[in-house]
Amino acid sequence: MKRKEKQPLLKQSHLPLILLGAVMALFGLASALVWSISSSQAMRGLITAGQLRTRIAAFESTGGLITGIAFFVLFLWCIVLSRHGARAAFIVGIFASFAPILTARAEPLLFDTLHLQLPAGSVVAGALATLVFALPMTIFFIILASSPRVPRNCRWVSLAAILIVLGTAFFPILVTVFAFLIKPGDPAVGRMMEVGSQVIKLRYILPGICLLLLAFFSQRFQARRVTGEASQTSTTQGVTQ
Amino acid sequence: MKAVSGKTSLHLILISVILASLLLGACAKATEEPASSETTPGGNSFSGLKLVAPAPYDPPIEMHSVINVDATVKFLDGTDIQNNVWTRAYAELLGIRLSYDWVVDSSMYNQKLSLSVNSGDIPDMFRVTADQFLLYQEAGLLADLTAAYENEASPQTRDIMTQDPIALKSAMVDGKLYGLPLTDASVAYASVLWVRQDWLDQLGLPAPVSMADFQEISRRFMQDDPDGNGVADTIGLCVSKSIWNSSYNLQGYFNGYHAYPTAWFERDGTVVYGSVQPEMRDALLALQKMYASGELDQEFGVKDVNAVNETVAQGKCGMEFGVWWNPYHPLSLSQQNNPTAFWSAFPIPSIDATPAKSQYNSAIGSYLVIRNGYEHPEALIRMANFWTDNLVGSQDEAVRNTLLGDLDAPDVVLYKYTPIQLWEPNAPIKAGNALREALAKHDPSGLDLEAQWRYRIIQAYFEQGVLEAWVEVATNGPNGASAILQQILDDRGLMNRFYGPPTPTMATKFPALQSMESEMIIKVIMGDPISKFDEFVEDWYRLGGTEITAEVNQWAVNNP
Amino acid sequence: MQARRNFRQNIPLYLMLAPAVVLVLIYSYTPMVGIVMAFQRVLPGKGIFGSPWVGWDNFIFVLQMPTFFQVLWNTLFIAGLKTIAGILVPVTVALMLNNVTGHAFKRTVQTIIYLPHFLSWVILAGIFIDILSPSDGVVNQMLGWVGIQPIFFLGNDKVFPWTMVATDVWKSFGFGTIVYLSALTDIDPALYEAAVVDGASRWKQTLYITLPGIAGTIIMLTTLSLGNILNAGFDQIFNLYSPLVYRTGDIIDTLVYRTGILNNQYGIATAVGLFKSVVSLILIGTAYKLAAKFADYRIF
Secondary structure (H helix, E strand, C coil): CCCCCCCCCECCCCHHHHHHHHHHHHHHHHHHHHHHHHHHHHHCCCCCHHHHHHHHHHHHHHHHHHHHHHHHHHHHHHHHHECHHHHHHHHHHHHHHHHHHHHCCHHHHHHHHCCCCCCCHHHHHHHHHHHHHHHHHHHHHHHHHHCCCCCHHHHHHHHHHHHHHHHHHHHHHHHHHHHHHHCCCCHHHHHHHHHHHHHHHHCCHHHHHHHHHHHHHHHHHHHHHHCCCCHHHHHHHHHHC | CCCCCHHHHHHHHHHHHHHHHHHHHHHHCCCCCCCHHHHCCCCCCCCCCCCCCCCCCCCCEEEEEEEECCCCCCCCCCCECCECHHHHHHHHHHCEEEEEEEEECHHHHHHHHHHHHHCCCCCCEEEEEHHHHHHHHHCCCECCCHHHHHHHCCHHHHHHHHHCCCHHHHCEECCEECCEEEECCHHHHCCEEEEEHHHHHHHCCCCCCEHHHHHHHHHHHHHCCCCCCCCCCCEEECCCCCCCCCCCCCHHHHHCCCCCCCCEEEECCEEEEHHHCCHHHHHHHHHHHHHHCCCECCCHHHCCHHHHHHHHHCCCEEEEEECCCCCCCCHHHHHCCCCCCCEEEECCCECCCCCCCEEECCCEEEEEEEECCCCCCHHHHHHHHHHHHHHHCCCCHHHHHHHCCCCCCCCCCHHHHCCCCCCCCCHHHHHHHHHHHHHHHCCCCCCCHHHHHHHHHHHHHHHHCCHHHHHHHHHHCCCCHHHHHHHHHHCCEEECCCCCCCCHHHHHHHHHHHHHHHHHHHHHHCCCCCHHHHHHHHHHHHHHHHHHHHHHHHHHHHCC | CHHHHHHHHCHHHHHHHHHHHHHHHHHHHHHHHHHHHHHECCCCCCHHHHCCECCCHHHHHHHHCCCHHHHHHHHHHHHHHHHHHHHHHHHHHHHHHHCCCCHHHHHHHHHHHHHHHHCCHHHHHHHHHHHCCCCCCHHHHHHHHCCCCCCCCCCCCCCHHHHHHHHHHHHHHHHHHHHHHHHHCCCCHHHHHHHHHCCCCHHHHHHHHHHHHHHHHHHHHHHHHHCCCCCCCHHHHHHHCCHHHHHHHCCHHHHHHHHCCCCCCHHHHHHHHHHHHHHHHHHHHHHHHHHHHHHCCCCC
16 A cells, blocks of 8 residues: 655645634634623623523624624635645535534524423523534534544544534533533532533634644645655654654 | 640640640651550540530430431441441540431431321420420420520630520520520522523623613513524523512512511611501502513413422523522522523612612521530530531631541541531521632632532533533622622611510411411502502501501510 | 011121221211311310300301301302202203214213213313313304304303303213113113004103103102202302402302401301201202102102
């Protein structure tokens, strides 16, 4: 079998990937900020629960829509600039751009449009929105991690990213399900909820940073190749560094 | 310092010294092992705990009691209801050998007790309902606890007994104390106004402060399709046919007009009955108008609480008057079909500039009593002190874990093993205040286990958007209903002035008058002329109301 | 002599009867001693032998309740109508079913009409509040199709007693029907054959063979149901009534319940119970005598 030659993730420019990671991390950061500022105001009683919900809903529906469109465009750009495994990965990843759009709209979709009746409805709706993001992103990283043409460092980052995406997405949901449906009142679950409410803030930030890392390593790989290092040795160098 | 005898103070000092040396020893990695038997001669299993207790009876006394224990109550290995941490504590620390003559399920307790007492088989110490209390006292079965209480009750116990100002009075007959009231927070039965907050936000309406706001909200809820389904199926105010209930009631509404139906209160030096006062008239007329314009369920007069629950579950209900814990039930039903449903509590709005007062009745559910003829009536007070001094006043983690239950086995609730549980009547308010403080500081560490859990739940609502947690937010969260209870307790409440047993005329005539009253109110709301109210007032006085009022005033003179 | 031989022959039968007699003595006759509580102010710890006697005070207390006679009338009215409808409807249905030839159809109908018998009034109340609603209830919608204005079955005090009778009959007529159907099977088929030979029509057969054939059962059930003339159905009315219909819907049991005298007021509760029992006894006795005199039918 012929050994596959390593290639950077994107041809020509890594700008779309950098932008994608930046937008993702920034959206996560903004979202975390809005949530923590509002919730801390609400917990002190400065704003009512209703005002909190209105504010969050406003942020998530407009911010989410803009972010979702940005995701879509940037993923599309990445698809155009990539080849082989990386391109397959970006094609799967583009589905994640529906997630920010869905965040604010999952509940009306499930309960007003589909007329579902569920216990713990908001938990289910939250899980759905999370799943729409986590599932494509996980597959995206799995493909990258398992493609032989992807530079070594990028594969390691992808491997780590799989765990990060799964952890940040499902730990809070799992805890909430435990807290409201399976073991209400259990102090151990209570401590997990504390952790969960922090972890949930990292849902977009960490994958965004992973994308930035991917871009960084891929660009460095490309730069070294262009500056005339032998293409055969580049793979081994990637490991030793 | 608590009222403890010299010998126990010595024990306490000894124990503290040992504890201190333990800590120091641990730091210094000392080798000597402090043996617990040295600290407490006689070797009890509670050494090492900072417990407040008087000198035990010597020789120990026997006490026969009875208790209700449900099948769900769990025991640690090797213990049962006759031998557990509480019986050991009473025996070792107080010198009281407590045994239970019978143990039944809670639902059977009153019946079994009646049977037991009627057949002459009376326990030494037992718990009775308010009805049984009066009955047994009259029959001379209960011991006089006046002296025992005066001499032995600890400040902590006295505090709990006086948090509800009439608790002790209700346990007295002719100036003598015959039982320890197990008080519930009376104020917890005062009404607040519950409003669908998500609808308020949807329509951009302000919080209700005046009755005019309330009526505007009711009208808009009915007209403006707040649930957005395009069908005019929403109801402004939900009321059930049981108009004086803990949910969907009307007394909250009447309170907004400074009318206090079914309650007795002082006016111009005499005690009067609220339902026949002129304030009722305007309130009824306004409600009649609301009904006519379709803001009330057109068939509320025949709908019981279950039927209204259905309306709430369908998401058609906009407001209701009910007690502070209504979100737990029934309002949580509204989330079945609508996960974004959220109810907020507001103090009763007022018709004028004077803030409205929520009416409530005294809520003394039961009493702990001692059999007349039992040699040690003060033992009950000592057992009560033991509870209050060690569990209510102190937040000592080790003591609480030992006597109430601890983290390792959260489903073993130890305090269920003793009938003497004196919870603070104002506990819901205090717990709510503590929780709100912790939320503002973002620090749950000072809270007890249950409150910590509530803290997490509220946190999940605010930080993760888990909407199911609104129940906890609406009751104990910032601006939650238990904060309103504090206001009601301070100066926005009116407690029923009459809390005695039924007067003679009341016993025969009152049920019929009550039927007339609710019949009149519902019929006037549903469109009968307001002259019905005037007729009712006349009939009420004619058919016994005059005598009853006189009797109640006589009672009030004797029970200031 | 004859009697003694009879007795000796039947000793095994008497022995078989003995447990039942003992049970009745223990559980039905001994507690009757408790009737004395109706004349006492029962004090706990003193029991029925130590409590002070108060004569007729408990009864006077009940009679002095301002609405007592209205409530008594309501009870008699509702229970009376229920008794009458409780005979007419099942008998009619049983006769109709008896003339149905399709076996499967008959069985199905029997089962369906018997089903409500098993539902509790708590559940049924919720259903009836819905289907009898004047605004969106099924019944009023159907009435609307034939041009009848909506009727507030549960909120109008003129209609309420009739609603109680109708819903009670709906719930219980399946049971009565089955009793009468079983009585019908006891009629000798030869009688019908003879009647057909004589040229009697279906109607004549029903009138002269079937009805006389089940007359005994009808009289027996009627007499027994008279014992319930003061039980107008607490479960049903308590779950369906409201302040709107107190005037006509309040019955003795619900009044006693609301008065709260069930709570430890043994004396008054016993007095009401005794009052009801005495009235029932008189009615059953009279009905028994009348049945014996006019229909020559003896239950016992």
